[in-house]
Amino acid sequence: MNASQQIRENEALRYIVVEGPIGVGKTSLAKRLADSYASELILERAEENPFLERFYRNSRAAALPTQLFFLLQRARQIEQIRQRDMFSPVRIADFLLQKDRLFAELNLDASELAIYDQVAQMLEIEAPEPDLVIYLQAPVPVLLRRIAGRGLPYEQYIDAGYLERLGEAYARFFYNFDDAPLLIVNAAAIDPIRRDSDYRQLLETIANVKRGRHFYNPAVDTTR
Numbered sequence: 394m395n396a397s398q399q400i401r402e403n404e405a406l407r408y409i410v411v412e413g414p415i416g417v418g419k420t421s422l423a424k425r426l427a428d429s430y431a432s433e434l435i436l437e438r439a440e441e442n443p444f445l446e447r448f449y450r451n452s453r454a455a456a457l458p459t460q461l462f463f464l465l466q467r468a469r470q471i472e473q474i475r476q477r478d479m480f481s482p483v484r485i486a487d488f489l490l491q492k493d494r495l496f497a498e499l500n501l502d503a504s505e506l507a508i509y510d511q512v513a514q515m516l517e518i519e520a521p522e523p524d525l526v527i528y529l530q531a532p533v534p535v536l537l538r539r540i541a542g543r544g545l546p547y548e549q550y551i552d553a554g555y556l557e558r559l560g561e562a563y564a565r566f567f568y569n570f571d572d573a574p575l576l577i578v579n580a581a582a583i584d585p586i587r588r589d590s591d592y593r594q595l596l597e598t599i600a601n602v603k604r605g606r607h608f609y610n611p612a613v614d615t616t617r
Contacts, residue, residue: 406524408484409599410573412492413529413580414559415551416536416543421586422529423487429596432483435474440545441466448500449550456500460493460509467493468516475521490520492566499562523573525602529580530564533557576602579610 409426411419420436427434439445442462447455467490474484497509531539533556540548567575576599585592591611598609 406483408486408521408523409525409527410486410489410523411527411529412487412489412563413531414536414556414563415548416540416556417529417531417580418539418586419529420487422527423485425586425592426599427485430483430485432485435470435484435486435488437486437488438466439463440547446547446550449547452500452555457505457508460497460501460505461512463496464493464509464513464516467520468518471518471520486523489523489526490518491572492563495562495566499558525574525576525599526570526572527576527578527599528563528567529578530560531579531581533560535581536560574602574604574607576607576609579608582611 411423411426413419423436424434426432442459444455444459444462448459467488471490494509494513497506501509533553536556537551537553540551567577578595583591583595585595594611595609598607
């Protein structure tokens with residue numbers, strides 16, 4: 394039985410979330426996993442946020458509307474998840490609802506954060522708990538290179554300082570994360586989207602995660 398079949402037949406893995414900072418490859422990996430598992434794909438769809446480019450140009454001027462748009466978008470997505478057929482063998486998402494406040498804390502001042510929290514409390518979002526979270530990590534130079542490579546216009550305003558702060562925020566968040574089994578992946582050392590061998594090895598690792606915290610840190614092949 395291959396890794397994809399193992400996961401499809403593992404009733405404990407019904408909802409898998411791929412997370413990580415901007416540029417790390419979470420959406421690309423989520424799409425490939427969804428293809429492998431013939432599963433429903435739930436995407437963050439950041440490109441639908443009309444305030445995002447303004448935020449990257451001038452974060453202080455557009456931080457609050459950017460975060461509120463994402464919060465309301467998440468609320469709609471979570472409600473859609475709850476209303477859909479729950480008999481799909483696996484669901485793959487490229488966002489974790491809890492990380493929304495991570496961004497809010499990073500980008501909003503105290504008064505803006507208070508408004509954000511009030512709206513979040515009124516929405517009363519109850520996200521389904523994932524059966525596995527895959528947290529992709531990579532250093533800032535790798536993130537910048539990948540962001541430049543995919544060429545999205547609104548992302549070209551992202552600077553190294555912001556990615557550094559974001560990476561630190563993600564590290565703090567997942568250091569204390571115990572809501573679901575967690576697989577921490579060194580995404581700088583592998584390319585599971587373009588290299589099938591890397592993807593197969595990652596699939597095997599995912600299929601064998603049962604509970605607790607796990608690390609996948611393959612050695613870098615300098616001949617590639």
